[in-house]
Amino acid sequence: MGDVVLRHPLSSRIVHFVNMICWYGLFITGILVYLKLVSNSERALLMKLHIFFGAILTFVIAAYLALTPERAMLFVQEVLNWDKDTIAWWKNFGGYPYKFLGKTKLYKYIEKFWFAKPGCPPQTKYNAGQKLLGLTVIASLFILGFTGWFLYFFREALGKNGVYLFFNLHLWIAILVTLFVTFVHIPLVIVNWPDFVSMFRIGSGTVPVEWAKEHNPKWFENDVAKLEEK
Numbered sequence: 001m002g003d004v005v006l007r008h009p010l011s012s013r014i015v016h017f018v019n020m021i022c023w024y025g026l027f028i029t030g031i032l033v034y035l036k037l038v039s040n041s042e043r044a045l046l047m048k049l050h051i052f053f054g055a056i057l058t059f060v061i062a063a064y065l066a067l068t069p070e071r072a073m074l075f076v077q078e079v080l081n082w083d084k085d086t087i088a089w090w091k092n093f094g095g096y097p098y099k100f101l102g103k104t105k106l107y108k109y110i111e112k113f114w115f116a117k118p119g120c121p122p123q124t125k126y127n128a129g130q131k132l133l134g135l136t137v138i139a140s141l142f143i144l145g146f147t148g149w150f151l152y153f154f155r156e157a158l159g160k161n162g163v164y165l166f167f168n169l170h171l172w173i174a175i176l177v178t179l180f181v182t183f184v185h186i187p188l189v190i191v192n193w194p195d196f197v198s199m200f201r202i203g204s205g206t207v208p209v210e211w212a213k214e215h216n217p218k219w220f221e222n223d224v225a226k227l228e229e230k
């Protein structure tokens, strides 16, 4: 095996895994009940499961924040770190449209558009799209947790309009973020296979040095190389 660098430490991988299972568990149970696709008795069971997934997720995130606050802080700092190259990434979505469509006939028609240009400005540990995902997930976990537990424990205190507002925020944020994760995040992490392997394999969450240099040159130069020097 060639040289590798640590990309996803164990605590982040555990939180990501639990979040992934609980998120889809919450989404499926919630949607089945909302769309009334189940009988009344199944509905009660699914709601119990919904609360169960919510409790596990809340507990694991609270434990992550309490036990590894420095890790959580590094993640927040990274997703808030928007420099000129992060902004430049949005000019052509980091070259992904070119990468996917550049060899197809469709490219002939779209090549004059800004989003179809090749090339990717140098990115830090996460590219601009991953930073947007990170910010979206932090905000949505907070809003979904807050509205969900408030509806569960203090429903009466909210009044009719309050329940309507909290419920719709809960529902629509869950739907929008699930669509984003399912149709953007998951396909893109599969394309970036070494990153996918480092997130899910049994063992260390490392990626090859060459991959890190190519995909996240600023991360490699500013953080990884400095650590090596110490």
Ligand code: HEM
Pocket: 008, 012, 013, 016, 019, 020, 023, 024, 130, 133, 134, 137, 177, 181, 185, 186, 189, 195, 196, 197, 199, 200
């Ligand atoms: C089958 C489902 C999923 C797969 C296969 C998957 C895969 C991955 C992989 C490989 C990474 C590392 C690459 C990267 O940083 O972009 C990652 C990171 C991330 N994923 Fe997912 N993911 C899934 C579901 C979710 C869900 C449901 C959420 C949240 C709603 C989520 C939020 C995130 C976030 C915030 C990161 C960056 C944080 C980190 O690197 O620890 N993922 N995911």
